[in-house]
Amino acid sequence: MTVPILKQGDVLIASIQAALSDRDLAALRDELADRVGRLRIRGVVVDVTALDVLDSFASRTIRGIAYITKLRGADTVVVGIQPEVAFAMVQLGLTLDGVTTALDLEEGLEALRSLRSRTDHLGAR
Amino acid sequence: MAYGTNATAQRGLMKEMGLSDQDIERRQKIVGLEPADVARIGQIRDLVTGNVDDLVKAFFGFLSVLEEARPLLSNRTLTEEVQRLKREHLIAMVQGQYGSAYFEQRVALGSIYGKVGIEPRAFLGAFQELLKAIGILIMKRFEGGPTDGFATFVSIQKVGFMDIGLIVDVLVFERERVIRQQQEAIRELSTPVLQIRDRLLLLPIIGVIDTHRARLVTDSLLQAIRNNRAKVVVMDVTGVSTIDSKVANHLLQTITAARLMGALVIVTGLSSDVAQSLVALGIELTKLNTVGDLQGGVEEAERILGYRVRQVAELAPPPLV
Numbered sequence: 001m002t003v004p005i006l007k008q009g010d011v012l013i014a015s016i017q018a019a020l021s022d023r024d025l026a027a028l029r030d031e032l033a034d035r036v037g038r039l040r041i042r043g044v045v046v047d048v049t050a051l052d053v054l055d056s057f058a059s060r061t062i063r064g065i066a067y068i069t070k071l072r073g074a075d076t077v078v079v080g081i082q083p084e085v086a087f088a089m090v091q092l093g094l095t096l097d098g099v100t101t102a103l104d105l106e107e108g109l110e111a112l113r114s115l116r117s118r119t120d121h122l123g124a125r
Numbered sequence: 126m127a128y129g130t131n132a133t134a135q136r137g138l139m140k141e142m143g144l145s146d147q148d149i150e151r152r153q154k155i156v157g158l159e160p161a162d163v164a165r166i167g168q169i170r171d172l173v174t175g176n177v178d179d180l181v182k183a184f185f186g187f188l189s190v191l192e193e194a195r196p197l198l199s200n201r202t203l204t205e206e207v208q209r210l211k212r213e214h215l216i217a218m219v220q221g222q223y224g225s226a227y228f229e230q231r232v233a234l235g236s237i238y239g240k241v242g243i244e245p246r247a248f249l250g251a252f253q254e255l256l257k258a259i260g261i262l263i264m265k266r267f268e269g270g271p272t273d274g275f276a277t278f279v280s281i282q283k284v285g286f287m288d289i290g291l292i293v294d295v296l297v298f299e300r301e302r303v304i305r306q307q308q309e310a311i312r313e314l315s316t317p318v319l320q321i322r323d324r325l326l327l328l329p330i331i332g333v334i335d336t337h338r339a340r341l342v343t344d345s346l347l348q349a350i351r352n353n354r355a356k357v358v359v360m361d362v363t364g365v366s367t368i369d370s371k372v373a374n375h376l377l378q379t380i381t382a383a384r385l386m387g388a389l390v391i392v393t394g395l396s397s398d399v400a401q402s403l404v405a406l407g408i409e410l411t412k413l414n415t416v417g418d419l420q421g422g423v424e425e426a427e428r429i430l431g432y433r434v435r436q437v438a439e440l441a442p443p444p445l446v
């Protein structure tokens with residue numbers, strides 16, 4: 001199953017609706033990496049609200065998305081990790097270090113805004 | 126009746142304790158009760174039923190001088206009730222039927238002992254007195270053949286020991302019931318998650334935290350973050366006097382999980398003992414946001430959320446008279 005990627009201004013929103021195979025995840029990563037550069041994207045939101053499990057490959061791939069898009073000039077925020085999923089991930093040592101997280105889509109967009117104001121501030125200096 | 130002699134209560138208790146038919150068989154096996162024993166007990170049926178009042182007297186006479194048995198015997202209706210049940214017990218002991226009906230009677234008596242809080246040692250003493258009285262009766266009857274007498278006594282003793290095992294289990298179970306209730310109460314009291322501003326939660330932790338409680342704290346915090354859409358959580362551990370490495374790691378995991386959900390946790394009120402033991406335990410603390418006291422933590426959280434708290438006006442000076 002491919003993940004729909006919506007473009008909203010200079011933000012991409014990838015909403016994962018069902019459990020993904022490893023190949024689908026890799027495809028999502030490649031697609032996002034491509035579009036971020038092509039469409040001059042500044043922020044990416046990956047929504048995992050619908051997932052009730054995030055295994056090591058999935059969390060590694062999501063972390064990869066965050067790092068890759070950063071190198072391509074966009075911040076990534078992961079939103080909607082459920083309480084049980086969060087605790088299970090921590091117990092497995094999958095802590096998504098260096099990745100911004102937020103409660104839901106709304107919070108994620110807000111987080112992107114504040115991240116951007118920080119980078120804009122850096123650029124102005 | 127107030128002291129739970131009705132049959133449904135007994136069956137409920139037996140079920141709670143896991144006294145199934147298999148368990149009853151198992152208990153008979155443990156004391157080595159065999160058909161030969163039942164046959165031997167049959168020979169002294171008249172002996173015990175004939176002297177049942179004396180035997181009941183031996184049991185309660187022994188208890189009446191003991192301080193440990195006072196709660197049971199200071200209440201008159203209770204005393205009559207347990208004497209009646211004891212009489213039933215002695216008669217049932219020699220009937221050769223040791224199935225669930227027999228166990229139900231024992232549990233009824235045991236739960237009375239348990240509810241008034243009689244000490245197992247007092248009960249054991251009285252039971253020994255009872256067995257001695259039965260033994261004397263038996264040896265009198267078998268004066269010609271002491272070996273047979275002894276074998277018969279051993280048979281009835283097996284039943285007695287099975288009873289003791291059961292009664293002690295009931296006593297322990299009743300005692301543990303109090304512990305279970307208190308644990309439940311502690312659990313309900315122990316993990317409040319309070320919203321003190323929009324998007325700001327306060328999680329006060331008081332008392333001893335063990336792994337079990339830490340797990341509860343985690344669950345309620347993560348749920349509360351989602352339900353209240355919290356962005357910052359102040360976890361106050363002023364009331365925690367000790368912490369071990371397992372619990373500390375668990376709390377750190379909670380904090381990391383909260384971060385995955387997009388919430389920042391600020392820990393406040395680490396006492397010097399707790400702080401020293403955390404450092405001594407070598408726990409990874411770089412990811413921990415700490416502020417000295419609760420007030421400081423709340424102020425920091427408000428700053429992060431963009432609140433600014435101000436007094437409305439300077440307090441007016443006291444009016445001159």
